[in-house]
Amino acid sequence: MAIPFKGTKEQEAKLMEVIAAHKDEKGATIPVLHEAQEIYGYLPIEVQTMIAEGLDVPLAEIYGIVTFYTQFSLNPKGQYPIGVCLGTACYVKGSGDILEKIKEILGIDVGECTDDGKFSLDATRCIGACGLAPVMTIGEHVYGRLTVDEVEDILKKY
Amino acid sequence: MSVRSQVLVCGGTGCTSSGSIKLIDEFENRIKEHGLENEVEIVKTGCFGLCALGPVVIVYPEGAFYSMVKVEDVAEIVEEHLLKGRIVQRLLYEESVHEGSDEIKSLNEVDFYKKQHRVALRNCGVINPEKIEEYIGRDGYRALNKALKEMTPQEIIDEIKNSGLRGRGGGGFPTGLKWQFAANSVDDQKYVCCNADEGDPGAFMDRSVLEGDPHAVIEAMTIAGYAIGSNQGYIYIRAEYPIAVQRLQIAINQAREYGLLGKNIFESGFDFDLEIRLGAGAFVCGEETALMTSIEGKRGEPRPRPPFPAVKGLFGKPTLLNNVETYANIPRIILEGADTFASIGTEKSKGTKVFALGGKIHNTGLVEVPMGTTLREIIEDIGGGIPNGKKFKAAQTGGPSGGCIPAELIDTPIDYDSLTAIGSMMGSGGLIVMDEDNCMVDIAKFFLEFTVDESCGKCTPCRIGTKRLLEILNKITDGNGTMEDLERLESLAEAIKAGSLCGLGQTAPNPVLSTLKYFRHEYEAHIVDKTCPAHVCKGVAKYEIDADKCKGCGLCAKQCPVGAISGEVKSPFSIDADKCIKCGACMDKCPFKAISK
Numbered sequence: 001m002a003i004p005f006k007g008t009k010e011q012e013a014k015l016m017e018v019i020a021a022h023k024d025e026k027g028a029t030i031p032v033l034h035e036a037q038e039i040y041g042y043l044p045i046e047v048q049t050m051i052a053e054g055l056d057v058p059l060a061e062i063y064g065i066v067t068f069y070t071q072f073s074l075n076p077k078g079q080y081p082i083g084v085c086l087g088t089a090c091y092v093k094g095s096g097d098i099l100e101k102i103k104e105i106l107g108i109d110v111g112e113c114t115d116d117g118k119f120s121l122d123a124t125r126c127i128g129a130c131g132l133a134p135v136m137t138i139g140e141h142v143y144g145r146l147t148v149d150e151v152e153d154i155l156k157k158y
Numbered sequence: 159m160s161v162r163s164q165v166l167v168c169g170g171t172g173c174t175s176s177g178s179i180k181l182i183d184e185f186e187n188r189i190k191e192h193g194l195e196n197e198v199e200i201v202k203t204g205c206f207g208l209c210a211l212g213p214v215v216i217v218y219p220e221g222a223f224y225s226m227v228k229v230e231d232v233a234e235i236v237e238e239h240l241l242k243g244r245i246v247q248r249l250l251y252e253e254s255v256h257e258g259s260d261e262i263k264s265l266n267e268v269d270f271y272k273k274q275h276r277v278a279l280r281n282c283g284v285i286n287p288e289k290i291e292e293y294i295g296r297d298g299y300r301a302l303n304k305a306l307k308e309m310t311p312q313e314i315i316d317e318i319k320n321s322g323l324r325g326r327g328g329g330g331f332p333t334g335l336k337w338q339f340a341a342n343s344v345d346d347q348k349y350v351c352c353n354a355d356e357g358d359p360g361a362f363m364d365r366s367v368l369e370g371d372p373h374a375v376i377e378a379m380t381i382a383g384y385a386i387g388s389n390q391g392y393i394y395i396r397a398e399y400p401i402a403v404q405r406l407q408i409a410i411n412q413a414r415e416y417g418l419l420g421k422n423i424f425e426s427g428f429d430f431d432l433e434i435r436l437g438a439g440a441f442v443c444g445e446e447t448a449l450m451t452s453i454e455g456k457r458g459e460p461r462p463r464p465p466f467p468a469v470k471g472l473f474g475k476p477t478l479l480n481n482v483e484t485y486a487n488i489p490r491i492i493l494e495g496a497d498t499f500a501s502i503g504t505e506k507s508k509g510t511k512v513f514a515l516g517g518k519i520h521n522t523g524l525v526e527v528p529m530g531t532t533l534r535e536i537i538e539d540i541g542g543g544i545p546n547g548k549k550f551k552a553a554q555t556g557g558p559s560g561g562c563i564p565a566e567l568i569d570t571p572i573d574y575d576s577l578t579a580i581g582s583m584m585g586s587g588g589l590i591v592m593d594e595d596n597c598m599v600d601i602a603k604f605f606l607e608f609t610v611d612e613s614c615g616k617c618t619p620c621r622i623g624t625k626r627l628l629e630i631l632n633k634i635t636d637g638n639g640t641m642e643d644l645e646r647l648e649s650l651a652e653a654i655k656a657g658s659l660c661g662l663g664q665t666a667p668n669p670v671l672s673t674l675k676y677f678r679h680e681y682e683a684h685i686v687d688k689t690c691p692a693h694v695c696k697g698v699a700k701y702e703i704d705a706d707k708c709k710g711c712g713l714c715a716k717q718c719p720v721g722a723i724s725g726e727v728k729s730p731f732s733i734d735a736d737k738c739i740k741c742g743a744c745m746d747k748c749p750f751k752a753i754s755k
Contacts, residue, residue: 026454026455026473027435027453027454027455027473028455029455029456030435030436030438030452030455031435031436033438034397034436034438061456064457065455065456065457068440068457068458068614069437069438069439069440069458070438070439070440071397071398071437071438071439072438072439086359087359087360088359088360088516088517088554088557088588088590088604088605089359089360089514089516089517089522089590091359091604092516092517092518092590092592092596092601093517093518124398125357125359125398125439125441126357126358126359126360126361126362126398127171127398128171128172128356128362128365128398128399129171129172129175129209130172130209130360130362130514130516130522131172131208131209131210131212131516131522131523132172132175132176132209132212133516133517133522135175142174142175142176144175144176
């Protein structure tokens with residue numbers, strides 16, 4: 001399902017500034033994509049086209065880079081993006097079960113967003129908070145030493 | 159300003175995640191409230207290592223080690239300890255107090271720290287990483303001064319060679335040789351790169367060094383630049399590490415202000431500067447040629463070697479690439495000499511190694527031990543053993559490229575060669591402990607899922623081979639495996655190792671091969687007996703109702719989505735194994751815990 005692109009003039013002006021600042025730098029593409037994703041929250045084809053034209057790089061190459069790296073997203077994230085860490089330390093302590101529970105409660109799969117746009121779900125790589133395993137993040141907030149039973153109450157807070 | 163007390167609060171990712179930043183705010187407020195701001199200093203440090211007990215606060219001069227501190231506890235620490243000098247006993251980490259008395263041990267006497275030897279982590283948890291003055295106060299940038307003023311580039315390289323330092327990113331290639339190759343290449347432009355793309359799941363050594371002591375890496379890279387004849391460096395770091403990126407940027411800016419980066423460093427005529435490049439979530443970018451391709455702004459795919467980076471690397475120019483922890487050792491080697499460094503460790507593996515201890519172990523966290531320390535010492539003495547009275551089953555080192563070390567090999571010394579000899583590898587330093595509740599086939603599957611996901615797709619053995627390996631593993635854990643599948647796994651694994659382009663594919667089958675070697679009986683249990691000995695794999699689970707415990711309430715039958723449970727109320731129910739889809743819903747619902755799998 002494609003969500004119509006709703007970029008604003010302000011966002012576009014910001015993106016143009018970013019492109020101008022990096023244009024002559026060696027290997028500028030990835031830094032520009034990072035900043036573009038900061039501005040728009042994701043990298044739809046409209047944004048990729050602007051970057052391709054701005055940096056004078058073929059769109060196919062930009063698209064190739066965006067789809068290669070998992071940090072770059074073609075779809076918008078939910079208002080509260082959820083990340084469940086599936087790093088080894090979290091996995092051996094049962095983060096797989098936590099992920100299943102969230103899928104069950106929200107009725108969405110990894111990489112998807114709830115219909116109301118509230119939550120999106122990702123299975124993340126190790127975030128390095130292994131001392132707190134198993135860990136999930138909602139936005140910037142980190143929930144550590146989780147049990148499956150706590151998940152529902154945490155989600156209700158949002 | 160001289161203060162009478164210092165409050166060290168851990169600002170590493172682990173403690174930050176458990177709320178240490180809020181603690182700092184609360185300490186500031188309370189300290190102000192009592193007018194102590196000129197007497198007490200609050201220091202936000204890097205990782206103390208004992209992440210399991212975070213957030214951690216240490217108050218000096220007493221050295222009181224407070225663990226799992228909550229915001230509500232801060233008032234008590236300020237009012238009792240800082241104001242009245244009475245240590246808050248209830249918050250002290252129990253290991254840090256002498257038994258039978260209230261006397262506090264020094265950190266070196268605490269079990270967790272006793273066997274550690276901190277070289278790469280020497281400043282982590284000691285200094286405020288956002289203040290260059292504190293790094294300088296601990297001999298910081300003295301090694302750079304010595305290198306630029308008293309040593310020739312070749313003398314530096316010889317010193318590194320003599321130290322016996324080997325790459326800490328996993329491969330273990332002699333660092334001095336790498337520097338020599340890069341120095342020998344002749345070109346108008348060379349680059350120094352730092353690999354901080356720590357992608358192994360369960361590993362956070364490099365992150366902790368960058369968060370706790372970023373200047374050590376900057377200093378080392380500058381020394382490397384002088385040694386090989388380069389004036390530009392890049393640090394390639396994961397975007398998943400926001401705190402490390404931020405502290406590194408602060409450190410670079412401060413180093414520039416002090417003239418320790420930029421033009422004419424220490425009036426020596428030598429110029430060097432650094433840039434940060436963010437990764438974007440691709441495990442393969444930890445491979446050296448892929449990393450450089452990614453800095454160039456392309457899809458991070460590896461390329462065949464030779465030419466090696468020392469000849470033709472970043473932007474086609476000679477490039478030196480080392481890992482964060484390797485660099486963190488350099489200033490000490492230059493300052494204290496190769497011999498001091500080489501006196502630590504074993505014959506072929508010198509120095510120390512940092513490990514990220516995780517999984518089923520009491521003291522999860524960050525430890526640094528001399529090479530040659532046994533796995534038993536790390537797990538039992540430093541790590542505090544396995545929680546909940548469970549039995550140690552295996553330790554996994556080297557992440558998706560490494561293997562599992564079974565309990566019978568727990569006395570193996572940890573060094574490059576011993577680990578390779580038993581089918582694992584040093585790797586970057588992730589050390590995940592597993593107990594009897596972990597299924598080894600499931601663990602092999604977990605790592606294969608990771609490599610299938612992260613294979614860049616450039617070469618066929620890795621792209622298709624790992625996928626087929628995973629399919630066979632899935633077949634086994636679903637209860638449909640045959641004994642021939644084990645042979646198929648082995649021959650396919652060998653082909654992938656031999657035929658893949660880069661380290662990712664060449665090592666991807668290791669988790670399968672090592673679990674097959676040491677835990678073949680678990681594979682056989684899944685295939686022949688159709689059971690998972692650790693009760694993890696749902697596909698071979700058999701749900702049964704214990705007739706003695708069942709009270710015949712019928713809750714399970716109502717819960718079952720496929721009507722596989724039947725029985726008379728008030729007499730034991732039973733499960734029809736043919737209808738059962740092994741969802742586990744009945745087990746969750748049973749109030750008498752009468753259902754087992």
